Amino acid sequence: MNSLVLKYILTIAEEKNMTRAAERLYISQPSLSQSVKNLEKELGVDLFERSQRGGVLTPAGEHYVEWAKQILFAEAMMKRKIQDISAKNVRQIKFGTTPQRTSYILDFVVNQFQKEYANYKIFLEDRPSTELYELLDRGSLDFIIDNTNNDTLNFRSIPLIRENLLLAVPGTVRLPAETKSGYCYPVVDLAYAKDQSFCLMPEDTSLGRYSLTLCKKAGFVPDMRLQCRRQATAHLMVQKGFAATFVNELMVLLGGASPDVNYYYITPDFPSIEVSLIYRSDHTPLETDRQFVEQIKAFFSEKIAHAFK
Template sequence: MDQKDWKILKILHEEKNITKTAEKLFVSQPSLSYRLKNLEREMETDIIFKTKTGIEFTSEGEYLVNYAKEMLQRLQVLKDNINDMSEEISGTLKIGVSSNFAQYILPNLLKSFSNKYPKVHFNVSTGVSSDVYRMLNDSSIHIGILRRDYQWHGGRKHLLNRESLYIISQSEIDVMKLPEYKQIDYKTDSSLKGIINHWWLAEFASPANIEMEVDRLETCKELVKSGLGYAIVPEICLKEEDKLYKKEVESKDDLTVKRDTWLMYNADYENLVIVNKFIEHMKSWGNIK
């Protein structure tokens, strides 16, 4: 087994599909199948078997996948440590970022960090917070920026920011009568949905009148700007030039409803200079956002 085999096993275990794995690895399906057969001959055991929905791993295959993930992690630590030996801060920083944070905050954040350390390169993966959490557990990223607090055993985490949620509309509306207005909903991660739903159930006896459901927060905002309804959104997406009516979401006891942003990383990486510098940079986010 070598590095290519480790990567094949890791991705195949994630996808459970030969075709999708071949596409991700930029190889042909026959070439991938041939390599897997050779690996099975080398290990003298079956690694995978076909099912109606794709493929599954044998117990021996699961063992090899765990080995492959461990070896890929060790290889990355080796590369990171070699880069760390240089007096000048350089190398590739792998970051997993919650989608909304990636859209509204990350560009300026990376630009300001790059201005300080121009020889640092970035490998950025985005998704909902649960995706980023999975990447952290797989050790496929150095640092995760999440919009939800997860139990993170053996790792480090810092609360970076607490932001308000806002009710937005084209013109002023009576917040006490929200169920009577048309709401525009959007796809987001379950943690934000949970915060909004928990607040709604505590405030109103009737459900929201959802007129439209869209796949992106920005699409939702544009529809609100057109006067087609109101929305409940995180502060992170709001700008003065939007020129929208906005009202901070508050509970009956006059407490504002907040959403947290967390920085999480594996303790194994905290001795890397490139990671430490980015952590310092993130902690000052309040001054650069």
């Protein structure tokens, strides 16, 4: 049994579909099915229920998947430590973040970190949160940058910044708002946006759920005319005058502001999200990791200070 077979099983379990798993793994479905059958024959149990979709785990399969995650993670950590010991000049950092944060994270990676630490090789994954956590579980990533995780048993979160959530409306829309000292944009009661059409992210995303909660607290159900999975796409819909949406403050302050959009801080709660550097609790950071953590914490502090000048 090798690690490739373990990755096959995990991918099928994640996709819950043999065809999609084969596409993701870049192998043929017959080859993937045969690998599963060979493993099941070796183990003497069925790992997946025999159904049309072919990706539903049996109880034995669920236990196997948990074991496979631990094995792959341990293998990844072993390779990291060996590389860190043996590499004379090159160090590796593998981290991921969501698409809406990529633009300003790249600024950190390209313009700051690698200039100061030329002997580091950076691997950046640009994916939705669910996929980032899958890679973190496997040990394919050392860190992810995402909203702080409340699961303190399995993960450690190093707070980086706390950012407000902004209401973004087309430039032709003016809401009754007031200016406040120390704030980059006017402040508005979200209830005044009840008549706007919205473009929101789906409920299986943290921002999508949070957006609906905010509207409910403001006393209305949003008229959702559009739905998309990327915050940048929703922001584009606002620029085109199609709908309103909610955006992270950093995306706007660090280069994403548009002259065709009016941005507002939201009362009465001034909703905010804590962003953290997250890693598995059983991941023992190397010296390489510690230097990266300190540099990225300093980067966020400097960027926020500059944005509010």
